[in-house]
Amino acid sequence: MATKRMNVLVYSGHGATVESVKHCLYSLRRLLAPTYAVITVTGDAIIKEPWTSSCALLVFPGGADLGYCRTLNGEGNRRISQYVERGGLYLGFCAGGYYGSQRCEFEVGNKKLEVVGNRELAFYPGTCRGCAFSGFVYHSEEGAKASELSISKTALAKGSVPEVFRCYYNGGGVFVDAAKFESKGVEVLASFNETLDVDAGEGSAAIVFCKVGDGAAILTSTHPEFAPANLENNVDVPGFDEVVKALKEDDQQRVDFLRACLLKLGLQVNQEQNAVPSLSRLHLSSSHPSKTLKILESLRDVISSRDGQDYLEDENDTFLLETPTAWSLSPLADALPAEETEKTKDETVDMDKIIDYDKVVKRLVVHDTDQPRSKDTPYFNHQAFFSNLEYYGRKSAQSSEGFGQNLLYGEVVTSTNTLLEKNTELLRRLPMGFTATATVQIAGRGRGTNVWVSPAGSLMFSTVVRHPVSLMSQAPVVFLQYLAALAIVEGIQTYDIGYQNMPVKLKWPNDIFASDPSDPSGKTFVKIGGILVNSHYSSTEYLSVVGVGLNTTNASPTTSLNALKPPAPFTLEKLLARIISCFSALYARFVRFGFDKYFEDLYYKHWLHSDQIVTLEAEGGIRARIKGITTDWGLLKAEELGWEDRATGRFLTLQSDSNSFDFFKGLIKRKV
Numbered sequence: 001m002a003t004k005r006m007n008v009l010v011y012s013g014h015g016a017t018v019e020s021v022k023h024c025l026y027s028l029r030r031l032l033a034p035t036y037a038v039i040t041v042t043g044d045a046i047i048k049e050p051w052t053s054s055c056a057l058l059v060f061p062g063g064a065d066l067g068y069c070r071t072l073n074g075e076g077n078r079r080i081s082q083y084v085e086r087g088g089l090y091l092g093f094c095a096g097g098y099y100g101s102q103r104c105e106f107e108v109g110n111k112k113l114e115v116v117g118n119r120e121l122a123f124y125p126g127t128c129r130g131c132a133f134s135g136f137v138y139h140s141e142e143g144a145k146a147s148e149l150s151i152s153k154t155a156l157a158k159g160s161v162p163e164v165f166r167c168y169y170n171g172g173g174v175f176v177d178a179a180k181f182e183s184k185g186v187e188v189l190a191s192f193n194e195t196l197d198v199d200a201g202e203g204s205a206a207i208v209f210c211k212v213g214d215g216a217a218i219l220t221s222t223h224p225e226f227a228p229a230n231l232e233n234n235v236d237v238p239g240f241d242e243v244v245k246a247l248k249e250d251d252q253q254r255v256d257f258l259r260a261c262l263l264k265l266g267l268q269v270n271q272e273q274n275a276v277p278s279l280s281r282l283h284l285s286s287s288h289p290s291k292t293l294k295i296l297e298s299l300r301d302v303i304s305s306r307d308g309q310d311y312l313e314d315e316n317d318t319f320l321l322e323t324p325t326a327w328s329l330s331p332l333a334d335a336l337p338a339e340e341t342e343k344t345k346d347e348t349v350d351m352d353k354i355i356d357y358d359k360v361v362k363r364l365v366v367h368d369t370d371q372p373r374s375k376d377t378p379y380f381n382h383q384a385f386f387s388n389l390e391y392y393g394r395k396s397a398q399s400s401e402g403f404g405q406n407l408l409y410g411e412v413v414t415s416t417n418t419l420l421e422k423n424t425e426l427l428r429r430l431p432m433g434f435t436a437t438a439t440v441q442i443a444g445r446g447r448g449t450n451v452w453v454s455p456a457g458s459l460m461f462s463t464v465v466r467h468p469v470s471l472m473s474q475a476p477v478v479f480l481q482y483l484a485a486l487a488i489v490e491g492i493q494t495y496d497i498g499y500q501n502m503p504v505k506l507k508w509p510n511d512i513f514a515s516d517p518s519d520p521s522g523k524t525f526v527k528i529g530g531i532l533v534n535s536h537y538s539s540t541e542y543l544s545v546v547g548v549g550l551n552t553t554n555a556s557p558t559t560s561l562n563a564l565k566p567p568a569p570f571t572l573e574k575l576l577a578r579i580i581s582c583f584s585a586l587y588a589r590f591v592r593f594g595f596d597k598y599f600e601d602l603y604y605k606h607w608l609h610s611d612q613i614v615t616l617e618a619e620g621g622i623r624a625r626i627k628g629i630t631t632d633w634g635l636l637k638a639e640e641l642g643w644e645d646r647a648t649g650r651f652l653t654l655q656s657d658s659n660s661f662d663f664f665k666g667l668i669k670r671k672v
Contacts, residue, residue, distance in 0.1 A: 004526050004558050005056040008036045013043030015067020015095065016060075017139070020223075024061045026354050027225040031259055033657055035556045043071035052083040057267060060096025062170070062223060064138070065106075066115055068099045077120040085213030089265045090123060094172045097219035100210075101128035106173065107136070123210045123217035125184050130173030132206070134197045141237040144170040146246035147222055148193040149206055151257060154492075155187040159260035159269075159482065164193070165253035166246050168231070172221030172462040174198060178205035185211030189218070189261065209264060216265055224258045227251065229353040276389045277442050279360055280411035282319075282419075283377055285367040287386045287405045291431075292368050295406060298429040312364070316422035317414075319364045324376070357414045357442065372409070379407050379439045379456070381573050388577035396585045403433035403584030404461065404577065413438040414464040417547035419536045427543060430464050433584065437461040437576060458552025459572050462547040463583065467591075471541055474594040477542040478634050481510045482595070482603060483586045484546050488512055488529060489577035489606045490586075498567035504528070506607040508629065508636060512550060513608060517563050523607065526558045548579070595631050604628065613645065614638070616652070624652060 011022045021040060029038045036056055045051060056410050058080065060068065072080070084090050092100040095508035107113035107130070130136075135143035147169035155160050178188050179202050192200075205219045228247035231240075247254070255273060262269045286292040294513040303310050303321065310321040365372075371382040389404050413419060416436040420427055438460050467477045485506045493500050503515035505525060512529030515522050529550035534544040551560040552570050562569045590599070603612060609626045616638070623645060624638035636654040639647050 003055055006036055007054050007055045007056050007557060008032055008038040008059065009041040010038065010061060011043070011046070011063075011068070011069075011096075011389075012040035013046075014066060014071045015069075016063040019094070020062035020095075022354050023223070023226045023230060024059055024496060026230065027227060027255075027258060028059070030275075031255075031262060031269050033270075033274055034554070035268045035270075043068075043076060046072060046079060046249065047076045052079065052086075052088065055083065055088060056090055056263065056543050057089045058083065060090070060092045060099055060288055061225075062096070064251070065095045065099040065104060065119070067117070068095070069117075072088075073120060081121055081157060084123065084215035084217060087214040089215055089267070090121075090217035092123075092219045092263075093223055093225055094170070094221065095219055096174075097124075098128045098130070098173055100124060100217055100219045101126065101173075101175070103127040104173075105129040107131060113604075114136075118540055123212050124175055124178075124186065124208055124219055124485045125181055125210075126178065126186075127176040128219070129176050129198050130174040130221070132172050132174045132192060132196050132198060132200075133169065133194070133299060136171040136264060139232075141240045141243075144168065144237075144243055146243050146250075147206070147223065150193055151189040151190050152188055154643075155189050155209060156257075156260040156264055158263040160256050161260045162250075162253035162256055165250040165257060166224040167224055167250075167254060167257075168226040168228070168247055169222045169241075171208070172223075174200040174203040174221060175208045175219065177201035177203070178208050179203045189239070189259070189264070192221075198450065209558060218261050218265060220260055224254055224261070227254075227353065229325040231381055244506070277412050277440065279357060279362065279442075280366050281322075281363045282408055282410040282413070283365050283367060283372045283382075284406075284408050284541065285371045285382055286407065287389065289367070289369050289405055292366060295429070295431065295434075296368060297364055299426070302429070304427045311361075312426065314423035316358055316418065317362050319362045319426075322363055322365045324365060324367055324369070324372075335355075337365045360437065362419075367385075375411060377411065379411055380437070382407070382409070384571070385573040385577050388574045389581060392581035393584075396422055396581055402431060403587075404435050404580035406431060406434045408434070408436040409438065410436075411439045413441055415441050416460055416530060417534065417549075420464060421536075421545040422537065425621070427464065427536070427545070432464065432466045433580075434464040435461055435576075436463075436578060457552060457560065459550040459552045460548070460581075461580075462545050465544045465546055465587065467540075467542040467544060469542065471591055475591050476595075476633060477535060477544060479590065479595050479599075480535075481531050482599075482629075482634055483508065483590055484533070484548060484583060485512065486530045486599070486602055486606065487579050487583035487586055488531075488548065488550060490602075491575065491582040492561065494582070495570065495578050496567070502561070502566060504561075504564075504606075506603070508607060508609060509634070514559060514561070514564060517565075527650055528558055528560060546583075550575075595634070600631065613641065616654070625653070657661065 010021055012021045025038055032038055090100060098104040099119060100121050101119055101124040103118050105116060106115040108116060112299040133145060137143055146166040148164060148166050151161055152165055174196055178186055187209040188205045190210055192204040192206045196204055208219050210217045228244050228251055231244050250636055252440050284292060299312060303312050312319040389667050416438055420436055440456050440641055441460050452642060465480060489506060492502050492504050505513045507513050510531040511527055514528045516524040516526045532547040534545050552558050552572055552575060553562050555563060612626045613623055616624055623641040625641055627637045627639050629645055637654050638654055640650040640652060642648045
C-alpha cells in the first residue's frame with residue numbers, strides 16, 4: 001500500500017494572516033489543481049497528524065514568524081525539518097521566508113517592531129534581514145510597493161522566465177550574503193534591483209533556493225503569489241493604486257516566475273492557469289415531479305419573497321428559486337449556448353480573482369413538471385440516472401424507496417456536503433435519501449487535513465440519512481461511514497457483468513483504494529476516494545450527510561476507475577445510481593440487524609488490513625497486529641506483539657484521532 005503525495009498544505013495557524021492564506025490558495029490552485037489538492041493546515045495538525053506521507057509541498061504564507069515559532073518550535077519544527085530532509089518541499093513567502101532561515105533580523109532598533117533570533121528550520125543557512133525597504137506597517141499597505149526583481153535564468157532553467165519584473169512587496173527581508181552559501185546548496189533565484197534600506201552583505205538576494213537533504217526549500221522576500229486583481233479593494237492608501245497598476249502590467253511575468261519556481265521544486269505545474277470557476281445553477285428534480293413538489297411545499301415556510309422573486313436564506317447560503325418556465329424555456333435562454341445559460345454570476349463582477357463563494361446567491365431551478373433536459377445539464381444525464389436507479393432498485397432484495405429519488409445537481413458547486421449540511425433550514429426539511437451531486441466542486445471538504453480533489457470526472461455526491469435515535473443501541477450511527485464504503489466497493493463490483501474483480505479495497509476508516517495501474521505486480525494501492533459524514537443530533541434522530549468523492553474517469557490526482565481497465569468505461573450517472581442503490585439496500589438491512597456477522601464478513605472481504613502489523617506511537621512504539629473492528633462502535637481491534645512479533649495476549653481498541661490514523665505511522669489508543 002502506498003500514499004501518493006497529492007496535498008499542497010498551506011499553513012493557516014497562529015501567525016498567518018487571512019489575506020496571505022487566501023492569496024496562496026488562489027495562486028497555487030490555479031497552477032497546481034487538479035494534480036494537487038491545495039488546502040490549509042493548522043499548527044496542531046502539523047504537530048499531531050500524519051501529513052508528511054501525502055504532502056507534496058508545505059507552504060508558509062505571509063504574516064508574523066513569531067507566531068509560527070510559538071506554535072511550532074520543538075515538535076512541529078522537528079517534523080517539518082524531517083519531512084524536508086527526507087524529500088519534502090517547503091515554500092516560504094515573506095514571513096515564511098524569515099521563518100525558514102537560520103536567523104531572523106527584523107527591524108533591528110525599532111522597539112515596536114524588532115524581532116531578532118535564531119530559527120529552528122534553518123533551511124537557508126544564513127540571516128534573513130528586513131525590512132528590505134522601510135515604511136512597513138502591520139496589517140496595512142502603507143509600506144507596500146511594486147519591487148523590481150532581476151531573475152536568474154541559470155537557476156530557473158524550466159519554464160518561460162522573465163529577466164525582470166515587478167512583484168508585490170510588504171515587509172520582507174533580504175537573504176544576507178546568499179552568494180557565499182553556494183557550496184551549501186543555495187541558489188539565488190531573484191535579486192532586488194533597487195537600493196535597500198538594510199545591509200545585505202554580498203548581493204541583494206530576494207528569493208533563494210536551498211537544497212536540504214533529499215528535499216528542497218524556496219524562500220521569498222516578495223509575494224509572487226499575490227495577484228494584483230486581488231489587491232484592488234485596498235486603494236485607500238495614498239499611492240497604492242499606482243502600485244497595483246504597476247503590478248498589473250507585470251502580472252503575466254509574475255505568473256511565469258511563480259510557475260518556474262514550482263517547476264524548480266519538481267512539481268507538476270499547469271501550462272496555463274486554471275480559470276476561477278463560476279458557480280452554475282442548481283437543478284432540483286425527482287424520479288417523479290410529484291416528489292419535487294412535495295419538497296417545495298415543505299420549504300414554503302422558509303421561503304421569502306422580494307421584488308417578485310422567491311428566496312431561501314439559510315445559515316450558509318442564499319438560494320434564489322427559479323422555474324424552468326422562467327429560465328430555460330425562455331427564447332433568450334434557448335438562443336444561448338448551454339454553458340452561458342448555466343452562469344449565475346453578476347456580469348459586472350470580475351470572476352478572475354478571489355471570490356467568497358458563500359456570498360454568491362445560488363440559483364436553484366425547481367423542475368416541478370419534468371426532469372432537466374440534456375441542454376439544461378449537458379454534463380449530467382438525469383434520465384440515465386433515474387432509469388438506472390429504477391433498474392437497480394428492481395433487482396435489489398431490499399427496499400430502495402427514497403435513496404436517490406430526489407436529486408440536486410450543479411455543474412459547478414462549492415461542495416455538495418456544504419450545500420446540505422451547512423444549511424440547516426434546508427437540511428431539516430429534506431427527505432430520507434435526498435442526494436446532491438456535481439460535475440466540479442471548488443471547495444470540497446475532507447476529514448482532518450485531508451481533502452478530496454474534485455475535478456470533472458470525479459463522482460461527487462452527498463446523501464441525507466435520517467437515522468432514528470431509537471435504533472442507536474442496535475445500529476449505531478457511526479457505522480454509516482462503513483456502510484457508505486461498502487456501498488462504493490459493492491457498487492463498483494456489481495456495476496454490471498464482468499466487473500466483479502475490479503481491484504478496489506477499503507482502508508479503515510473512510511478511504512477507498514485501488515490497485516496502482518503503474519505497478520504490474522498489483523501489490524501497490526493508491527487512494528481513489530474518500531468519505532465524509534457529518535451529523536446533527538435532535539431528540540428523535542441523527543440527521544446525517546454522507547459525502548463521497550471517487551475518481552471515476554479522471555486520471556489526476558492519483559488514478560481512476562477507468563484506468564483500471566474495466567470491461568467498459570464507467571459512466572457517472574450509472575455508477576451513482578448503482579452506489580446509491582447499494583447504500584439503500586445496505587442501510588435497510590443495517591436498521592434491522594445492526595452491524596452483524598454478514599456485515600463483518602463483507603467488510604473484511606474488501607478491506608486492506610487483515611493481520612497487518614503496525615506501530616502504535618501513542619503506546620510507546622509497540623507493535624500490534626490488526627485483527628478487525630468492533631461491532632459496537634466500529635473501533636479497530638489490534639493484538640499487541642512482543643519479542644519477534646509474537647502475540648502477548650493483550651488486545652487494544654484503537655480509534656482515529658482527528659484523522660491521525662495512518663498505517664504508515666501509527667495509531668491512537670482509545671482512552672476508556
